[in-house]
Amino acid sequence: MVVHHPTEETTQMFPNLTAPQKAAGYYLIALSMSTVLALVVPSDDGAALFGMFSPLVAVLVMLLVVTPDGRRREHWRSLGLHRLGLRTWPVAFLLPVVILAVGYLLAAATGVASFDLGAMAETDVVGDFVIGLAITVILGLGEEIGWRGYLLPLVRQSWPRAGALVVGFLHGVWHLPVLLLTGYLAGIPGSPFVIIPVFLVTLTAAGGVYAWLRDRSGSVWSVVLMHQAFNTVNEAVLRGATVAAPVAFTYTTGETGVVTSALVIAVAFGVSGMLPHHRGDVRTATAVTV
DSSP states (O other), X not given: OOXXXXXXXXXXXXXXXXXXXXXXXXXXXHHXXXXXXXXXXXXXXXXXXHHTTHHHHHXXXXXXXXXXXXXXXXXXXXXXXXXXXXXXXXXXXXXXXXXXXXXXXXXXXXXXXXXXXXXXXXXXXXXXXXXXXHHHHHHHHHHHIIIIIIIHHHHTTTOTTTHHHHHHHHHHHHHHHHHHHSSTGGGSSSOHHHHHHHHHHHHHHHHHHHHHHHXXXXXXXXXXXXXXXXXXXXXXXXXTEEESOHHHHHHXXXXXXXXXXXXXXXXXXXXXXXXXXXXXXXXXXXXXXX
């Protein structure tokens, strides 16, 4: 009698998944975790904090449990962790600063808000950024290793050019459980019927910018840095802001503002010509993703 022993490649649940199936599996895990955390974690900030790790957990489950991909070095390299992309770090930091500055200058010019430069200076933007960067290596990477590290190359197997925007949109939808199932959204002045669509449009367009940076640097670290730059500088400016019209401020500036959204769309359109047009042009994806 011949005894057949399972090979190393067949010990995982689904060893022969296609790229779209892997992408769907990853997203189902990440979105489900985000939803469960929003429902069971009593603190809104806690749900958001723990939720940031759900993309990382989803990647590890897909690589180590669902598929045998984690046994091959190429799959880990395709996440973009092996290269820092230092040459793109200035752009990664300055672009969010410029985009935010336009919105806040418009808010100041229209009387929506005023800004105390002294108070902002006291916050030590540079110092906060350096400290925040160390935190983001853990928190921000927990997100971006999933979206631009794992999911983007997979989605681009089907949509080389539009895949960047598809991932951006999916990234935005992933935030909705925390926004809708906790009290998080209640703390933002304005109508959710305005805030959520603007937020989704902004993150969808940002997907194009993030993908361009990922391609340009060959690294996911540059994307993490851009994400952190937006959050850290935005928080520093808000500390020195006196808001006269809270709803107008929400609709104008930050990640829920139409000015921010319009500028991100403009940048995404500007770099769109540098995104892959055909499957053979995709640089962040590798032949082993299918």
